[in-house]
Amino acid sequence: MRAKHLSTFFIFFFGALGGLLFGFDTGIISGASPLIESNFNLGTEQTGFIVSSVLIGSSVGALSIGSLSDRFGRKRLLVLASILFLIGSGLSMFAQGFISMIIARIILGFAVGSASALTPAYLAELADAPHRGSLGTMFQLMITLGILLAYVSNLSFLHHNLLGLRDWRWMLGSALIPALLLFIGSIILPESPRYLVEKGQIDEARDVLHELRKNTAEDPDKELADIQMVANQPKGGLKELFTFARPAVIVAICLMLLQQLVGINSVIYFLPQVFIKGFGFPESNAIWISVGIGIVNFVCTILAYNIMDKFNRKTILLFGSIIMATSIGILSILNFTLNVQDAAIPTMILIAIYIFGFAVSWGPICWLMIGEIFPLNVRGVGNSIGSAANWIGNFIVSQFFLELLHVFNNNVGGPFAVFTFFAIVSIFFVIYMVPETRGKSLEEIEMEMRQKAALKAAAKNASSAK
Numbered sequence: 001m002r003a004k005h006l007s008t009f010f011i012f013f014f015g016a017l018g019g020l021l022f023g024f025d026t027g028i029i030s031g032a033s034p035l036i037e038s039n040f041n042l043g044t045e046q047t048g049f050i051v052s053s054v055l056i057g058s059s060v061g062a063l064s065i066g067s068l069s070d071r072f073g074r075k076r077l078l079v080l081a082s083i084l085f086l087i088g089s090g091l092s093m094f095a096q097g098f099i100s101m102i103i104a105r106i107i108l109g110f111a112v113g114s115a116s117a118l119t120p121a122y123l124a125e126l127a128d129a130p131h132r133g134s135l136g137t138m139f140q141l142m143i144t145l146g147i148l149l150a151y152v153s154n155l156s157f158l159h160h161n162l163l164g165l166r167d168w169r170w171m172l173g174s175a176l177i178p179a180l181l182l183f184i185g186s187i188i189l190p191e192s193p194r195y196l197v198e199k200g201q202i203d204e205a206r207d208v209l210h211e212l213r214k215n216t217a218e219d220p221d222k223e224l225a226d227i228q229m230v231a232n233q234p235k236g237g238l239k240e241l242f243t244f245a246r247p248a249v250i251v252a253i254c255l256m257l258l259q260q261l262v263g264i265n266s267v268i269y270f271l272p273q274v275f276i277k278g279f280g281f282p283e284s285n286a287i288w289i290s291v292g293i294g295i296v297n298f299v300c301t302i303l304a305y306n307i308m309d310k311f312n313r314k315t316i317l318l319f320g321s322i323i324m325a326t327s328i329g330i331l332s333i334l335n336f337t338l339n340v341q342d343a344a345i346p347t348m349i350l351i352a353i354y355i356f357g358f359a360v361s362w363g364p365i366c367w368l369m370i371g372e373i374f375p376l377n378v379r380g381v382g383n384s385i386g387s388a389a390n391w392i393g394n395f396i397v398s399q400f401f402l403e404l405l406h407v408f409n410n411n412v413g414g415p416f417a418v419f420t421f422f423a424i425v426s427i428f429f430v431i432y433m434v435p436e437t438r439g440k441s442l443e444e445i446e447m448e449m450r451q452k453a454a455l456k457a458a459a460k461n462a463s464s465a466k
Contacts, residue, residue: 057109
């Protein structure tokens with residue numbers, strides 16, 4: 001379907017809606033899981049598996065969707081992801097026990113993983129170079145909005161058993177609304193012009209580009225010519241990922257692993273338990289702290305949306321790494337040196353500063369960059385690899401955080417000391433490994449990568465010929 005008569009805002013909003021469902025289905029389980037545990041008489045290990053089972057599905061979904069999107073297009077796979085969201089949300093709402101809930105959560109995981117791999121590439125391929133940073137940041141903005149809406153849904157339905165259904169069923173079922181919106185939106189969204197050129201559908205690509213660029217200073221015909229030039233480069237198939245695109249694979253995997261290993265989802269998933277177990281807060285107060293942190297996360301991502309095209313990607317990443325390392329480093333020291341009562345308020349403040357550092361930098365930029373740094377013909381697969389690395393890191397953090405907390409006798413300084421180490425590692429990684437992509441078209445980024453690979457190959461051949 002062509003992009004005619006669709007506003008650019010509509011296209012980018014609905015294109016990023018997969019991020020909202022990503023955040024919503026990630027955040028909703030934090031409030032629903034204790035209620036499910038009580039209703040189904042589950043043990044803590046079973047409840048933990050219900051939480052983490054979505055991560056298993058997400059890893060599989062992220063890995064499998066990339067090659068399919070390179071073959072069948074971004075649009076069709078977004079439709080498929082929206083259908084999986086609808087099925088998973090409906091099944092989880094009406095689950096009758098542990099097994100049926102696990103099946104529903106794994107299906108939701110397929111959807112979340114698919115959206116996490118598809119959406120960054122799709123948004124990057126639709127956006128023009130000067131605005132790709134802010135438009136790409138819409139994905140992370142929608143994730144944080146989804147998490148915040150999930151917290152609000154948890155509070156709204158708590159203790160309200162409507163129409164004979166328990167409160168947690170309404171919490172999980174509320175995801176059906178954004179899932180339906182994504183389904184409707186993905187049907188009428190345009191296909192990526194880069195994908196259309198790759199498949200030889202030049203006229204359709206021209207129509208989409210002219211509609212997308214009608215209110216910008218960009219020349220859609222020149223952009224189309226640049227896309228065609230890159231699309232006509234000799235292709236090496238998937239082996240390109242392990243030859244000239246190998247640096248992009250390494251950067252994507254490390255970016256996405258570090259985004260999780262700095263501990264962000266330990267805060268999203270377990271913040272109430274941190275304040276209940278670590279500081280003795282009552283449950284209601286702990287949930288309200290989560291809502292407050294969710295608001296900080298969302299507001300700071302709005303800030304990121306507004307600054308993303310004004311500063312270099314590496315500068316913003318370094319700023320975020322330094323803020324995170326400093327705030328949670330101090331948090332760790334305070335929790336090892338002060339008594340519990342004195343450390344509680346500073347811990348809240350330092351976690352908010354940490355969230356600020358993450359939300360303006362590593363939160364949006366990692367998803368943005370994996371959509372930028374891969375060559376056109378393997379962009380879907382490359383995004384899948386990066387997204388899968390994110391879900392693997394997410395699984396590691398979510399599985400071991402409570403264990404770490406237990407090892408340190410519920411002193412939150414222990415787990416956050418580990419996260420501080422990875423935040424420090426991230427500083428050096430950004431300095432020495434991350435390329436700068438701001439202000440460059442996707443075609444310029446790819447051609448630079450090809451030129452560097454050619455120079456490296458020529459130098460290697462010259463050295464071996466001596």
